[in-house]
Amino acid sequence: xxxxLQTTLDFLEELRFNNHKTxxxxxxxxxxxxxxxxxxxxxxxxQHFGTVEDLGDTTVKECLYRINRDIRFSKDKTPYQIxxxxxxxxxxxxxxxxxxxVHIQPGGSFVAGGIYSPTPEQLQKLRHTIAQNPRRIxxxxxxxxxxxxxxxxxxEKLKTAPKGYASDHPAIELLKHKQFLASHPVTDxxxxxxxxxxxxxxxxxxxxxxxxxxxxALQS
Numbered sequence: 001x002x003x004x005l006q007t008t009l010d011f012l013e014e015l016r017f018n019n020h021k022t023x024x025x026x027x028x029x030x031x032x033x034x035x036x037x038x039x040x041x042x043x044x045x046x047q048h049f050g051t052v053e054d055l056g057d058t059t060v061k062e063c064l065y066r067i068n069r070d071i072r073f074s075k076d077k078t079p080y081q082i083x084x085x086x087x088x089x090x091x092x093x094x095x096x097x098x099x100x101x102v103h104i105q106p107g108g109s110f111v112a113g114g115i116y117s118p119t120p121e122q123l124q125k126l127r128h129t130i131a132q133n134p135r136r137i138x139x140x141x142x143x144x145x146x147x148x149x150x151x152x153x154x155x156e157k158l159k160t161a162p163k164g165y166a167s168d169h170p171a172i173e174l175l176k177h178k179q180f181l182a183s184h185p186v187t188d189x190x191x192x193x194x195x196x197x198x199x200x201x202x203x204x205x206x207x208x209x210x211x212x213x214x215x216x217a218l219q220s
Contacts, residue, residue, distance in 0.1 A: 062092025155179025
């Protein structure tokens with residue numbers, strides 16, 4: 001696995017400086033090789049994911065994101081992502097339940113989970129759940145494994161208390177969040193190490209209570 005993933009990192013690094021269709025078409029076979037190696041990584045992770053989640057009959061391809069960017073509403077018109085990514089979940093990238101994001105990029109790989117673009121209704125549910133019982137989310141965030149890998153909740157926040165919540169609420173800093181994310185960086189050396197699969201699975205296991213909390217809140 002390590003030598004193969006170097007091939008993937010090398011392709012993505014060159015793509016970063018040659019992000020246009022002509023170069024991509026000329027290097028399509030390299031892309032297909034790099035993509036195949038990444039698929040192998042995700043497949044290997046999924047084979048060892050039983051201690052984290054039951055993925056059912058979800059396939060690797062259902063978890064993978066496309067390398068083509070959606071540029072319709074973006075000022076950045078470069079056509080390709082400069083990373084490879086997958087959402088590991090029962091149901092793959094279209095899952096609305098517990099999920100774990102794996103992102104491979106030279107100098108920027110990471111494992112993450114949470115909710116990136118909550119709807120107003122979802123945000124209301126999350127804030128209500130947190131406000132009603134702050135101790136539960138605090139226990140999740142204080143877990144030693146979560147702290148070791150992820151540290152704290154990340155994401156955009158309001159500058160002031162959200163409407164309907166007192167500024168001195170004991171969980172006000174969490175209630176200010178507009179995104180609820182947890183992310184753990186993975187170095188290139190770790191990406192190329194023999195223990196990568198086990199490391200990612202361990203990180204996802206540490207992440208599970210956080211994503212389970214969010215899922216429970218949204219299902220309430």
